Amino acid sequence: xxxKNIMIVGVGGQGTLxxxxxxxxxxxxxxxxxxxxxxxGMAQRGGSVVTFVRYGDKVYEPIVEEGQADVLIAFEKLExxxxxxxxxxxxxxxxxxxxxxxxxxVTGMAExxxxxxxxxxxxxxxxxxxAMAEAxxxxxxxxxxxxxxxxxxxxxxxxxxxxxxxxxATVPPKTVDIxxxxxxxxxxx
Numbered sequence: 001x002x003x004k005n006i007m008i009v010g011v012g013g014q015g016t017l018x019x020x021x022x023x024x025x026x027x028x029x030x031x032x033x034x035x036x037x038x039x040x041g042m043a044q045r046g047g048s049v050v051t052f053v054r055y056g057d058k059v060y061e062p063i064v065e066e067g068q069a070d071v072l073i074a075f076e077k078l079e080x081x082x083x084x085x086x087x088x089x090x091x092x093x094x095x096x097x098x099x100x101x102x103x104x105x106v107t108g109m110a111e112x113x114x115x116x117x118x119x120x121x122x123x124x125x126x127x128x129x130x131a132m133a134e135a136x137x138x139x140x141x142x143x144x145x146x147x148x149x150x151x152x153x154x155x156x157x158x159x160x161x162x163x164x165x166x167x168x169a170t171v172p173p174k175t176v177d178i179x180x181x182x183x184x185x186x187x188x189x
Contacts (some may be wrong), residue, residue: 003056005083009083010075011100012047012188015145016094018171019073020051022149025166026158027055032151037062053110054177073152075131076100078117084120093124096131096144127151134185143175143182150186160187 006023010016020036027034034055052064067085072093074080080095087093095117104110113119120126129151135144146167153163164180171179 001056002061003054004071005069005088006053006055006071006073007069007083007086008051008053008062008073008075009079010049011079011102012049012073014049014100015142016051016075019145019149020053022146022163022166023053024169025170026055026138026163028099029162030158032056033059035059035062038149048082050083050088071152075148078102078112079188080120080126081113081116084124089125092127092155093120093126093150094155095120095126096148097128098130098132098144106160129186129189131186134189138178138181138185140168140178142180144150146171146179146182147186147189150183151189153183153187154189163187 008016008019024034024036029103032055037052053063054062054064064086068088069086069090070088072083072087076096077095080093095110099112101112105112117126117128131144131147132141134147135141163183167177167179167183
């Protein structure tokens with residue numbers, strides 16, 4: 001199998017690391033070699049976080065080069081725009097339709113761009129979801145990242161039940177049910 005590349009981008013505190021652990025789990029369960037790397041990120045909330053996930057028969061390095069990502073999962077719109085150039089021409093971008101102002105916007109040094117999703121859709125295959133709204137419908141805004149995983153799962157080659165099993169094995173035991181419901185909500189989008 002040719003090596004596949006996934007990139008997860010977001011803002012600190014959004015659950016990008018949990019998402020990469022779930023992706024790593026699903027890939028390992030399928031029997032592939034997987035490499036994960038958090039290459040750029042700040043543990044504090046609000047900092048940009050980037051995680052690479054590469055898998056295939058044998059993967060030698062964890063870093064995804066520009067223009068090589070098969071799937072880009074963005075937890076925030078501006079982060080999607082910031083890292084869109086990593087996506088392959090035939091790749092797919094899963095974007096959470098959520099705005100989180102970076103510090104430069106909060107302090108007035110910059111303006112948040114308008115029409116980000118429309119701009120991205122001109123050059124890329126974009127699947128957008130308001131994952132926060134879906135999570136709130138389930139009664140727990142903290143599972144919005146699992147909603148996004150459900151949307152992403154439809155654009156990947158792993159069985160739905162395998163995703164549900166890995167989620168159950170990865171998230172804290174008391175949150176398995178709500179995370180599986182969040183995954184299902186995203187999967188149905």
